Amino acid sequence: MARKLGVGIVGCGNISTTYFSFAPLFRGIEVRACADINPAAAKARASEYGVRALGVDELLADSEVDIVVNLTVPAVHYEVSRQALDAGKHVYSEKPFVLSVKEGLDLKKRAAKKGLRVGSAPDTFLGGSHQLVRHMIDEGRLGAITGGTCHVMSRGMEHWHPNPDFFFQPGAGPILDLGPYYITNLIQLIGPVRSVAALTSIPRRQRVIANGPRNGEKIPVDTPTTIHALLDFENGAVITLGTSWDVWAHGHAPMELYGEAGTVYVPDPNFFGGDVRYTQGAKEVKKLPAWKHPFGVPNQKHSVGMMANYRTAGLSDMALAIQADRPHRCSLELALHAVEVMTAILQSGETGKFVPMRTTCERPAALGPKEARALLAR
Numbered sequence: 001m002a003r004k005l006g007v008g009i010v011g012c013g014n015i016s017t018t019y020f021s022f023a024p025l026f027r028g029i030e031v032r033a034c035a036d037i038n039p040a041a042a043k044a045r046a047s048e049y050g051v052r053a054l055g056v057d058e059l060l061a062d063s064e065v066d067i068v069v070n071l072t073v074p075a076v077h078y079e080v081s082r083q084a085l086d087a088g089k090h091v092y093s094e095k096p097f098v099l100s101v102k103e104g105l106d107l108k109k110r111a112a113k114k115g116l117r118v119g120s121a122p123d124t125f126l127g128g129s130h131q132l133v134r135h136m137i138d139e140g141r142l143g144a145i146t147g148g149t150c151h152v153m154s155r156g157m158e159h160w161h162p163n164p165d166f167f168f169q170p171g172a173g174p175i176l177d178l179g180p181y182y183i184t185n186l187i188q189l190i191g192p193v194r195s196v197a198a199l200t201s202i203p204r205r206q207r208v209i210a211n212g213p214r215n216g217e218k219i220p221v222d223t224p225t226t227i228h229a230l231l232d233f234e235n236g237a238v239i240t241l242g243t244s245w246d247v248w249a250h251g252h253a254p255m256e257l258y259g260e261a262g263t264v265y266v267p268d269p270n271f272f273g274g275d276v277r278y279t280q281g282a283k284e285v286k287k288l289p290a291w292k293h294p295f296g297v298p299n300q301k302h303s304v305g306m307m308a309n310y311r312t313a314g315l316s317d318m319a320l321a322i323q324a325d326r327p328h329r330c331s332l333e334l335a336l337h338a339v340e341v342m343t344a345i346l347q348s349g350e351t352g353k354f355v356p357m358r359t360t361c362e363r364p365a366a367l368g369p370k371e372a373r374a375l376l377a378r
């Protein structure tokens with residue numbers, strides 16, 4: 001039986017509760033310590049979840065920590081991950097794990113030098129619904145994928161988040177904050193991207209916080225909030241991607257893929273579950289029966305009802321892969337290619353030119369029901 005690798009969490013904000021809460025569901029990992037630039041935040045999380053609160057340097061030097069989970073803000077993801085690798089720790093980062101290809105290649109070099117692993121969220125593509133679509137594609141039920149659309153649009157984070165400033169600064173915006181879910185899922189479904197083109201805009205240079213103690217405060221917008229992109233995939237498919245925080249309402253599906261033999265409507269890649277609808281040729285569109293996949297089973301109550309949430313599955317898969325000496329699914333190569341796609345989209349929006357990719361990656365191994373059950377502790 002695989003032993004549990006010790007996990008140290010750096011960054012004790014809202015997202016940390018997900019990792020603390022869900023880690024016990026999975027094999028191969030055990031959260032043992034946490035740290036934050038704000039010691040009080042680390043102490044509060046440590047008390048809540050029964051782990052040790054340490055300083056960042058103490059955590060990086062701790063012999064009980066094998067993997068550092070980097071939950072800091074995107075602007076310092078690279079720096080914290082670099083420090084962890086230099087300290088001899090494996091790293092699993094929240095998305096995006098870096099903000100440039102240069103940073104990603106540097107982490108790859110440092111990891112390789114010490115025989116360490118780097119992994120990155122999102123792991124939602126491991127969800128039951130998305131793996132069902134992957135299974136359909138791999139079986140050839142859709143034929144070759146030739147095109148598709150993706151849309152993730154809303155009015156903006158300032159309407160619900162009490163401190164939304166960083167969402168509207170370089171390193172965030174809808175393409176780098178939400179794009180990883182969509183682009184990573186596309187890569188795992190149909191493969192790497194060859195080139196991109198985009199139009200981008202900043203319709204509003206200021207946002208007004210609409211809740212919390214800062215209600216009514218104005219914040220600046222310094223990154224595009226409306227992006228329309230074209231993704232040219234190595235397999236020949238052409239996908240339209242629309243991301244925006246300037247939309248009150250729309251009627252677009254989160255993701256549609258068009259194959260030579262049919263169309264599949266993919267649920268929101270921001271989540272693990274959801275209905276998969278499919279049509280073969282000109283036949284009626286039908287909802288597919290739920291796949292018996294453990295990561296599609298609703299397990300968490302939300303405002304819209306019960307939903308499937310298995311975040312930290314990617315971390316567990318990496319821990320077990322380290323011990324089995326096999327590739328992990330939420331790999332550095334996958335995450336780096338997604339980062340290049342996103343940053344190239346923004347570059348194209350600035351230059352008005354197509355941008356070819358310099359990186360590529362293999363599709364991660366599929367995660368069928370049997371493989372998913374093997375990640376669960378019970």
